[in-house]
Amino acid sequence: MPFTIAIDGPAASGKGTIARALASEFGFAHLDTGLLYRAVGAKGGDPVATAQGLEPEDLLRDDLRSAEAGQAASRVASIPEVRAALLAFQRKFARTEPGAVLDGRDIGTVICPEAEVKLYVVANYETRAARRAAELGADPAEMLAQIRERDARDAVRDVAPMKQADDAVLIDTSHLSIEEAVAKAVATVRTRLAR
Numbered sequence: 001m002p003f004t005i006a007i008d009g010p011a012a013s014g015k016g017t018i019a020r021a022l023a024s025e026f027g028f029a030h031l032d033t034g035l036l037y038r039a040v041g042a043k044g045g046d047p048v049a050t051a052q053g054l055e056p057e058d059l060l061r062d063d064l065r066s067a068e069a070g071q072a073a074s075r076v077a078s079i080p081e082v083r084a085a086l087l088a089f090q091r092k093f094a095r096t097e098p099g100a101v102l103d104g105r106d107i108g109t110v111i112c113p114e115a116e117v118k119l120y121v122v123a124n125y126e127t128r129a130a131r132r133a134a135e136l137g138a139d140p141a142e143m144l145a146q147i148r149e150r151d152a153r154d155a156v157r158d159v160a161p162m163k164q165a166d167d168a169v170l171i172d173t174s175h176l177s178i179e180e181a182v183a184k185a186v187a188t189v190r191t192r193l194a195r
């Protein structure tokens with residue numbers, strides 16, 4: 001049976017950083033599910049048709065990490081048919097042997113409700129805006145406004161809203177270094193593996 005790790009949380013909280021580190025530590029595959037929504041938003045056209053016809057090379061565009069692509073992703077992500085079109089691929093990926101790490105907004109709640117480990121990664125707004133601004137070379141105040149807008153949209157949508165699963169372990173990275181945050185996540189996974 002494959003081992004699935006589900007990581008959710010708001011924008012720029014450190015999900016991807018932890019997901020990549022866990023995948024490397026345990027030899028698991030990693031899927032950044034936000035890239036799927038970013039690719040749909042960036043490609044344009046009718047979002048439902050774009051999601052239904054998404055190709056692997058669409059995920060290789062070099063502009064998907066931009067703030068604009070993040071905003072476009074969050075808009076198409078509220079369309080139920082877009083989410084439905086991306087569901088089967090994510091569920092199949094989650095069954096990769098010997099294990100898979102998926103990070104996004106609805107992994108522990110909708111995509112992989114049976115995941116062996118669920119993490120919900122958060123950090124305060126100022127910290128997230130500062131980290132994303134440093135990453136993109138952007139203005140922190142502008143990043144703060146965009147992150148607030150995106151979080152609000154992601155949390156209130158009707159389908160698969162961003163929220164902590166009841167059985168998810170909360171990791172607040174606001175005052176943790178990357179090493180400290182990763183160590184907490186690794187310890188959580190090791191405890192579950194030892195059961």
Ligand SMILES: Nc1ncnc2c1ncn2[C@@H]1O[C@H](COP(=O)(O)OP(=O)(O)O)[C@@H](O)[C@H]1O
Pocket residue numbers: 009010011012013014015016017018131132135173176177178179181
């Ligand atoms: N604990 C941390 N301390 C400092 N910087 C961090 C920490 N976690 C992540 N970062 C940095 O913050 C930015 C956003 O992290 P990322 O993992 O991409 O978040 P997410 O996947 O939640 O959007 C990246 O530049 C990353 O290197």
Ligand SMILES: Nc1ccn([C@@H]2O[C@H](COP(=O)(O)OP(=O)(O)O)[C@@H](O)[C@H]2O)c(=O)n1
Pocket residue numbers: 010011012013016033034035037038070073074075077103104105106107150151154
């Ligand atoms: N599983 C997911 C992943 C992302 N998304 C959407 O895609 C957008 C971009 O996600 P992301 O994970 O790449 O964003 P960051 O947290 O890296 O800034 C989010 O704001 C959500 O609207 C989603 O709805 N469900």
